[in-house]
Amino acid sequence: MPSSNPLPSKESTLFRKLLKCYEMKQFKNGLKLAKQILSNPKYAEHGETLAMKGLTLNGLGRRDEAYKYVRLGLRNDLKSHVCWHVYGLLQRSDKKYDEAIKCYRNALKCEKDNLQILKDLSLLQVQMRDLEGYKETRHQLFKLRPSQHASWIGYAMSYHLLGDFETANNILESFRQSQALVETHDYRHSELLLYQNIILEESGNYERALSHLKKFENEIVDKLAVNEKLGELNILVGSKQEAVPIYESLIKRNPENVQYYEKYFEAKEMTTEKERLESFKKFRELYPYALCPRRLPLNNATGDEFRKLIDEYLRRGLRKGIPPLFVTIRALYSDTDKMKIVENLIIEYYENLKSSGHFSKNDCDNNKPIEPASVLLWTMLFLSQHYDYLRQTDKALEFINMAIDHTPTLIELFVTKGRIYKHAGDPIEACKCLDEAQSLDTADRYINSKCAKYMLRADCLKEAGDICSKFTREGVSAMENLNEMQCMWFQTECALAFQRMGKWGEALKKCHEVERHFAEITEDQFDFHTYCMRKMTLRSYVGLLRLEDILRQHPFYFKAARCAIEVYIRLFDKPLKSEEIIEEIDTENLPPSELKKLRNKQRKAKRKAELESEQAAQAAIKKEQHQKSKQQNQETDPEAPQLDELIPEKLERPEDPLEKAIEFLKPLQLLANKNIETHLLGFEVYLRKNKILLMIQCIKRAVKIDPDHPQLFSCFIKLAKCLQALPDDLSPNVKEVVEKARKDLIGSKCSPIQIINDGLQKHANKSIEHILEGAKGLYSLDEKKKDEAIKLITSFDISKLSLVEASKVHEALGSGAFGKSDEQLKTYKENCRRHFKYAQIFRDQNESNNLGNSVNVKDVVTKTADL
Template sequence: MPSSDPLPPKEGALFRKLLKCYEMKQYKNGLKLAKQILSNPKYAEHGETLAMKGLTLNGLGRREEAYKYVRLGLRRDLRSHVCWHVYGLLQRSDKKYDEAIKCYRNALKWEKDNLQILKDLSLLQIQMRDREGYKETRHHLFTLRPSQHASWIGFAMSYHLLGDYEMANNILDTFSQSQKSIEAHDYRHSELLLYQNQILIESSHLQQALDHLLKYESQIVDKLAVRETIGDLYIKLGQQEKAVPIFEALIRRNPENVLYYEQYMAARRVTNSGAIVSVYREFQEQYPRALCPRRLPLDIAVGEEFREVADEYLRRGLRKGIPPLFVNVRTLHQVPEKAAIIEALTLQYFENLTRSGHFSRADADAEVPLEPASALVWTALFLAQHYDYMRDTDRALEYINAAIDHTPTLIELLITKGRIFKHAGDPVEAYVWLEEAQSMDTADRYINSKCAKYMLRANMVLEAEEICAKFTREGVSAMDNLNEMQCMWFQTECALAFQRMGRWGEALKKCHEVDRHFAEIIEDQFDFHTYCMRKMTLRAYVGLLRLEDVLRRHPFYFKAAKCAIEVYIRLYDKPLASETTIEEIDIENLPPSELKKLRSKQRKAKKKAELESAQAAQAQVKREQHQKSKQQANQETDPDAPQLDELIPEKLERTDEPLEKAIDFLKPLQELAKERIETHLLAFEVYYRKNKLLLMLQSIRRARALDATHPVLHSCIIRFMKALESARQEQPFNVHVQQVLDKATKELIGKKTPQQLNDEFIAKHHTTSILHLYEAARGLYELDASKKAAAIKLITDFNLSKLRLEEATKIYTALRDGDVFGDCEKEADDYKLKCQERFQYARIFRNIEELEAQLQEKEAAKLRAEEEQQQLNHLDSNETAASLGGLASVAAAS
């Protein structure tokens, strides 16, 4: 590379060796060479050498020294493209991509045609989705190196990503025509043709895409993709008769592909449900072992036809003992008529199997062979799952207990019983059954993971970690290893468990860990920008870019972000008191009942703190050892990776800006999960506490656009109107802001007052929806705190028979915690007693004394069982000894 401050031949040779050492990752040798150049007094302040020394130090992990030397070199030679390029590389290694792009642009001012800088700049531009900048850079590279394949492909892709399909297609056409010789089975050329075809399809030039495929079909290696695309194009172009044989062949190739059947029906133009079912029956005869042609008619058929098809499908599944049979038909329960038919059929099966060993009386009368004995168990399991889905816990338990009595060693039965208790509101009993299932097959990862998940739902984090430790790396704590493996289901469940327990710092730590995983996944795409261009996996590469653009829409991120936002809002509403504040409570003036509660709370807190400190000390030792080995490994594999700050729960939960931290999690949701109303309701809660009226209004309008009847939206409008009124009293608004707010008020409530709006809302939902009524009660209390009793009565008098468990739990926790209506302990206790009768299995509504008595009874039963087993073992050993003695006497006599 030409330099603005050239070195003489000897030092120049050393500098070239230094560059080669850096490329070969021989950093120590590179440092020696830099020292040789800088030891010469004439070149002690040579900017490019200083910059390269800094870059080499960065490779050794000495980041602070690296920045010092690179900045020093840049100050010595501001016109050097090498110094700016090196500074950009340093910023890139710290993931400061915006800064790195600025550095590369400065480098190009002094060396505008430098290929390496242009390539590095294009990588950062596509990483940051600067599509216009990427197009300009790829055009520059194309003009400099028009003979290289990558120049053409990158240039075409830049237009494709901008949506200029015609230009992208023209570039690829010109490139294809310039190719002189194409080898047989050339995979790279094949992928290029399929990528070009994808561009034609996305540009809606369907006939051109079809002609292109037919023309180059012989040169494309991926024959399956060709047949699928041609068949799809024939359907879209209205040439269905040509698509029929294509999808017949594809179904013959893979009779379990659902999409092929859908496309085949579209090609045959079959719309009548009876005709579709008859077509599926033809496929059942052709492919008797395939599942798809038996399952798909259930979605289409209705009435007696559905009964007939369902009867065949269920009998086959129960006869063969297919564990996920209910899961396969669960979606059909969303149609009440189909759910009723399935229930009637399976009840008939259970009755006839119990009586005669056949599925129906007709089979018994016809003297067909008996069904396998296991069919009764699988039918009972299916019925238990069915009634559990319908939330009829008593009947579900009746059938699952019958199945367990019949075959107590079938693991699926124990898992289902645990699931029934989970849905009934008893996570502890649920985990007990899952633990028993796990003990029957300790090598099964699925059951192991399910057991851990149920433990977390029961707030048993340490026990869940112990269960997971069976499948994690030895010598490392299970929690750290699961974090390394990006096991996000475990971390989100941990975060929710810590949130329920009020351990806010631990919950936030898990949420931040999940956030870091997504950031790491986004960073990992950097490696594919050059790889995919080189290997010509262009369709997969475009798919990757589009996936990364919406990555934080994933349910794992949404769960973690929602949990983090709720915790930060809670920490803003009720900041954690320091230990000195707790000690300063005036104990002498407290009433005896409150003093007793305080003493009990302090004792529990002390025990908990002692236990946690002991566990934390052990964990810290392991963590330090693990961190040390991890850092050493990172130095060897990726020395450029920036070191992330350690997540310390105590610091996280005592942040000075909880709402700002909440907004960090909220922004990706507003951008990528805007179709979920929870996003905008969470945004309202944050902006309400920041008193940002326009942002509150924006959140309400977005939520209304998604679901204007959502219950929480009503209380948001009431609180917005109240905040607006108080803000008007404090100071007048800007004219433009006033216009926006007036228009919004008219749109939201018209000419009504908030009180009138709330009264109408109560009248409308008085007997229909508890969730709407609860939000109306919140509004009533918000508008007039003196109406607290009326607001509470409004929700506690609602008909409990219409309530679901989740709704009753929400009402009770709101009354118990006092966050919504203030202190209402008596009303919470009364409501709890009411709910005990309605939800008899729900642990949240049961008394602590009852639970302790139940636990003692279980422990006593367990001890009795162990004693009986010991007695049986003792008797067996005595009988064995007696028989051995008899044998000895017979032998002696003989």
């Protein structure tokens, strides 16, 4: 590379070797070469050599020294494109992409046609989604190297990503025509043609896309993709008859693909129930072992036809012993008539199998062979799942217990029993059942994970970690290894468990770990920008870019973000005292009984701290050993930027909890804006920040999704209170927006008490959640109306409530939302206990369970340890 401060022949040769060593990742040899050049007094301040020395040090993980030498080199030679390029590479390795782009642009000012700098710049631009800049850079690369495939492809893709489909297609067409004769099975050429076809389809020119696909059909290797696309395009252009044989061949290839059947009916223009059922009958005859032709007609059939089909479907499933048989038909339960038919049939099966061994009396009268003994077992399992779905817990437990007595070694029975207890509100007994299930097959990773999840739901975190450790790497704690493997279901469940237990710092640590996983996934796409272009996996690459754009829509991120926001709101409302303040307790004025309790608590805390310090020391030793093993490859893999250590004690005492909450909230507002919880959480955050316009924005967005949501009722009350307290010196523009929102959302003269009365009147005896929010609002306006507010929720008929709804009322009474209400809470708990007799939340801690279903957490721990 030409230099603005050229070296003589000897040093120039050493510098080229230094560059080669860096490319080959021989960093120690590179340092020696840099030292040789810099040891010459004439070139001790040579900027490019200093910069390369810094880059080499960065490869060895010595980041601070790297920045020192690169900046020194840049100061000594500001006009060197090499120094600017090296500084950009250093910033890029530190994930500071915006800064790296600035460095590359400065390098291009010194040498505008440097290919390597342009390539590096284009990678950063597509990573940061600077698509206009990406187009300009790819155009420059195209002009400099028009003979390279990547130049054409990258240039076309830049227009595709910007939505200029016509130009993108023209570039690809020119590139295709410029190519020599193509081999018969050229995968790269095949992918190029399919990518070009996607561009034509996305442009909306379906006729042109169809003719293009037909023209080059023989040159495309992926025949499945061709047939699927031919079927779709024929339907889109109106040539539905041509699509029929295509989908018939696709169904023949894979009779279990639901989408093929839907497209087939669309192509045949079958809309009536009779036509579809006849067609499914034909497919059942053609593919007797396929499940789809038997399950899908159940969605369309009704009445006697449905009874006939479901009878055949259930008998076949029970004979084969399909554990998820109930799951496959659960969606049909949204239709009450269909649910009744299934219930009558399965009860009839059970009674006849028990008495005669046949499914029906007709089978018995016609002397058909007796069904296998296992059929009765699967029928009992199905009945238990059926009654569990209807939340008839006693019947569900009756049938599952009979099934376990029949075959006590079937794992699915214990899993189902655990699920029944979970739905009934007893996570401890559910945990015990799953523990027993996994003990029957300790090599089954699914059951192992399911057991760990139930333990986390029962707040048994240590035991869940022990269960997971059976499948994690030895020598590393299960929690640490699961974090390395980005096992986010485990981490989100841990965060929620810590939140329930009031361990706010631990909960936030898990939430931040999940957030870091998503950030890492976003960073990982960087490696694919060059790989996909080189391997010509263009369709997958575009799909990857679009997936990364909406990555934080994923439920894992939503769960973690919601948990973090709720915890930060809690820490804002009730900040934790610093550890020093906690220790400064006035023991002199405490009564003897309270002082004794305090001393016992302090002794327990001290013992716990000592135990935790021992465990932490052991964990630190293991972590150090693990880090040493990771550092063995350090010379070939530059160290990633050091992230701040997540310390629970620091996390639970943030300087500004609401700003931290907003960091999690913003991705949700951008990508999960169709979920009403996003806007409800946003309202709560901005309410505490006193941002009236942002509060109004959140409510407006929530109203568009579900104007009758219970928490939205609470938001209207809080908004009305805020509007009453607004200062008079607001700017005219803000006043105008506020008045319009007042008029549109709550009425121009509507007071908080009027909103409450109207809402309570509207939802009286209909929705306990609305009544609960109204009661909270009533108490917040006037604490003297405490009895009236509590009566509103406790007088609601408990038999009409679900367990979730009753738990929310119980939580509100116990959390102090209505002040001190111990008597009312006790009465409400007793009433709920009679109706939800299995629910753990309504039991006293020291209460012995007469049903024989309760188990102490310590029992679970002991059993787990014995396995």
